[in-house]
Amino acid sequence: MTNQPPKIVIVGGGAGGLELATQLGHKLGKKRQADILLIDKNRSHIWKPLLHEVATGSIDADLDGVVYSAHAAKHHYNFQLGSFCHLDSTNKTITLSELKDELGHRILPQRHVSYDYLVLAIGSVSNDFNTPGVKDHCFYLDSNQQAERFQHALLDNFTRLHQDDDPQQALTIAIVGGGATGVELSAELYHVSDMLKMYGLDKMTAKRLHIDLIEAGPRILPALPERIANSAKRELVKLGVTVRESTQVKEATENSFITNNDAIIKADIMVWAAGVKAPDFIKDIGIFELTRNNQIKVNQYLQSSVDETIFVIGDCCAFTQDDGSQVPPRAQSAHQMAQCVEKNLLATLKNNPLSVFTYSDHGSLVNLSRYSTVGSLMGNLTSNSFFIEGKIARFMYISLYRMHQRAIHGSAKTFALWISEKVLRVVRPKMKLH
Numbered sequence: 001m002t003n004q005p006p007k008i009v010i011v012g013g014g015a016g017g018l019e020l021a022t023q024l025g026h027k028l029g030k031k032r033q034a035d036i037l038l039i040d041k042n043r044s045h046i047w048k049p050l051l052h053e054v055a056t057g058s059i060d061a062d063l064d065g066v067v068y069s070a071h072a073a074k075h076h077y078n079f080q081l082g083s084f085c086h087l088d089s090t091n092k093t094i095t096l097s098e099l100k101d102e103l104g105h106r107i108l109p110q111r112h113v114s115y116d117y118l119v120l121a122i123g124s125v126s127n128d129f130n131t132p133g134v135k136d137h138c139f140y141l142d143s144n145q146q147a148e149r150f151q152h153a154l155l156d157n158f159t160r161l162h163q164d165d166d167p168q169q170a171l172t173i174a175i176v177g178g179g180a181t182g183v184e185l186s187a188e189l190y191h192v193s194d195m196l197k198m199y200g201l202d203k204m205t206a207k208r209l210h211i212d213l214i215e216a217g218p219r220i221l222p223a224l225p226e227r228i229a230n231s232a233k234r235e236l237v238k239l240g241v242t243v244r245e246s247t248q249v250k251e252a253t254e255n256s257f258i259t260n261n262d263a264i265i266k267a268d269i270m271v272w273a274a275g276v277k278a279p280d281f282i283k284d285i286g287i288f289e290l291t292r293n294n295q296i297k298v299n300q301y302l303q304s305s306v307d308e309t310i311f312v313i314g315d316c317c318a319f320t321q322d323d324g325s326q327v328p329p330r331a332q333s334a335h336q337m338a339q340c341v342e343k344n345l346l347a348t349l350k351n352n353p354l355s356v357f358t359y360s361d362h363g364s365l366v367n368l369s370r371y372s373t374v375g376s377l378m379g380n381l382t383s384n385s386f387f388i389e390g391k392i393a394r395f396m397y398i399s400l401y402r403m404h405q406r407a408i409h410g411s412a413k414t415f416a417l418w419i420s421e422k423v424l425r426v427v428r429p430k431m432k433l434h
């Protein structure tokens, strides 16, 4: 009888899943102590907090993305392209949907993949709360493809405005959701509009951009301290953004949002960036205990509450802390959960006791493009946070991405990537123009 190594299947190669696959590849895959398989519905990874920069063309996902198959070959795990749609926990098998090409032709039929241990790291999507018209008329920024679709619409509108000699004509963009995505996207849009003059679109300037940022709650950045929200709001207003707080959208039409007070906010481009939920198909799997946002409830070791061989990390995981609050859906949470599950899988294979997950909030940062960065950091000795702004905040914000790069590439390659980014900034256009 052959002694097969245990098979660990990670579904979702995002902020949490890709870091976990890399680390398990090095610690187990390399010595064939376990067979590590990463499954993602995309061929390449882009760190999700960068999606608003993909949407504005500030970065090019084709150049900055990590191609899973190449990464897997270097880091001792396997990669399979596929979209997870069903789970049979009794037979320890997951189902991947039929794989189709862009024209809808079948590449592969539905497939089944077996596992000994499963890690679900499939992230989250925006929650439109079934608001009428939103699915048909709004852009979302949940994936690379959606961000690229937005970028193409943006370029088309820049081109249209550049040809329009009437200076009164403006490009109007309405964004629902005053969280980090909406706030960062608003600032980034002013930044790229300001750069167009360098590339021959000199009649489409930031002065012809009008953004409405719509937030249902009493203030933008509701999850962050008030001081950060006030500072971000001041900066947005200075740029020209109309910040509409306490404004609830009840419907989206082809070119406008309609609010609860029946006010009409017209826009050429409409974005839905409010609310977070785990993908709806999780409900259909039927075995998990879920929150109302479809997040899977877990125990203190990040094992699903119904099956100890299934771990859950990142945005799709509902971890309740001692004070009753949920761990927020952030990149730092996904990173910390990946580290804990790495430890727990290693311990499981050695029959050692598991580690309890504790979330450390290191603070929050909001990047308003080149205009400002604001945020709070948690003190090491006290649980109080302190406010930071400007260059230090910007440095800390960039460090978050570097930490993710280090976790998936190692220090030497992260340094090489940093150098090559500096060089490419000189030889490449500063924004994606196609």
Ligand SMILES: Cc1cc2nc3c(=O)[nH]c(=O)nc-3n(C[C@H](O)[C@H](O)[C@H](O)COP(=O)(O)OP(=O)(O)OC[C@H]3O[C@@H](n4cnc5c(N)ncnc54)[C@H](O)[C@@H]3O)c2cc1C
Pocket: 011, 012, 013, 014, 015, 016, 017, 039, 040, 041, 042, 045, 047, 048, 049, 050, 051, 052, 082, 083, 084, 085, 121, 122, 123, 124, 141, 142, 180, 181, 279, 313, 314, 315, 316, 329, 330, 331, 332, 333, 334, 365
């Ligand atoms: C524009 C924007 C800005 C943000 N800024 C910040 C920030 O500044 N700081 C911060 O901490 N957080 C930020 N966030 C939140 C942060 O990106 C997420 O919390 C984090 O990415 C969650 O990591 P994850 O691994 O759970 O999911 P993700 O990183 O979203 O990865 C999920 C992966 O699962 C794959 N997947 C999904 N469904 C399936 C399926 N059915 N089958 C196979 N694969 C699947 C996806 O393709 C993806 O690769 C931001 C989010 C957005 C959208």
